[in-house]
Amino acid sequence: MKNVYLSFFFLLMLTMTVLSQSSADTLRLSDLLKELQEENPKVKALLHQWKAQEAAIAPAGALPDPQIGINFLNLPVNSFAFDQEAMTGKQISFMQYFPFPGKLGLKENIARDDARIAHERYQEGLNQLRMLVKQTYYDIYYIDKAIEITKKNADILIQFIKIAETKYTVGRGLQQDVLRAQVEHSRMMDKIIALENRRDVLVARLNYLLSRPPASPVQHTARLKELPFPMKLEDLRELAVANRPLLKAWQFQVEKQQKAVRLAKKEYLPDFKLAIAYTQRDALRTGGKGVDFISGLFTIKVPLYFWKKQRKIVEQRQYQQISAQQEYENLRNQILSEVESTWSSLEKSWQLIDLYRTGIIPQATQSLNSAIAGYQTDKVDFLTLLNNQITLYNYEMDYHRILSEYYKSIARMEFVIGQDILNY
Secondary structure, eight states: OHHHHHHHHHHHHHTTSOOOOOGGGEEOHHHHHHHHHHHOHHHHHHHHHHHHHHHTHHHHTSOOOOEEEEEEESOOTTTOOTTSSTTOEEEEEEEEEEOOTTHHHHHHHHHHHHHHHHHHHHHHHHHHHHHHHHHHHHHHHHHHHHHHHHHHHHHHHHHHHHHHHHHHHTTSSOHHHHHHHHHHHHHHHHHHHHHHHHHHHHHHHHHHHTTOOTTOOOOEEOOOOOOOOOOOHHHHHHHHHHHOHHHHHHHHHHHHHHHHHHHHHHTTSOOEEEEEEEEEOOOOTTSOOOOOEEEEEEEEOOOTTTTTTHHHHHHHHHHHHHHHHHHHHHHHHHHHHHHHHHHHHHHHHHHHHHHIIIIIHHHHHHHHHHHHHHHHTTSSOHHHHHHHHHHHHHHHHHHHHHHHHHHHHHHHHHHHHTSOOSOO
């Protein structure tokens, strides 16, 4: 009987320590983030949108294509002969349109702002997907730990059943103790099934983000460390305003609209057209010599109806500029609010982690050890022992859930400020 109790005590103490998975079979978050950037179709789509906008910069600042013409001048319809009339000739012309100086430069700068906006939206989309991968990873971490802890507790309950059956056989225990332990063991097995089903859902989500087949296997996650958050709230606010890609995109949008207003005002200024033509004439059949000649053309586009066209375009662009500025301010306030709320979640989670790590779990472990000692000397009943074990199990589950939520909040904060905080 003594050996049975010692064996039981050793196995129970073994469950108080959460063991990490073998490093050879560990799911590394850094590998997942690298795979995301290389394989996710949404990331690729945003990347190519950015490259497309970059390719549009040079054409925006280029002159319009010139026009080359070939003309027949004053060709008589009675003979269609080039040597009948003195004014008949064959002409080749070249025509070029010139916008007023400064317009093309503004158009090129506007296109460059579009490329910057596309780049920031690419980075924003990538960061958002990185956050989803991180949070899914931390959810899987919790499920892995929950399955591990539940399986260990199920093994302990088997020992409980054996101990209760032994005491019942020798007349020192109750049959209801055996039945209660069996019920708790069945509940543990039910939880394992539910947890494994939930893991399958999370694995499918992770595989979707990584553009893998839905049923692709995913290894166990690495052990998360209890690390205090390394940054201050004031620094996070500054980083969010300086680094958040979506906010930078709207800042470029404001600058783009400012340039668009300047371009609209330049539409009051005229554009030019320059043309030159060379006409070749044949010698006339009457003996007259055909002399070639050159023609030139210079025209100015006059904004004659400016009060109905150019002025309204300027007004439109000014409203768009004001709208972009207000969108920027609204987004800035929203981001700062997200920094505050995420910071609050981080503080709360860390306080709970510290409380569970230094207070609740050690106290629950001590209470269980006391119950074990009392049960061995028949000073504590089986139900008290079982309740202490279940209580410790629940606290361990809560601890890893809170730790997972803590890291998910860090991932959220990294997205909000647009910068990694942890080393991946």
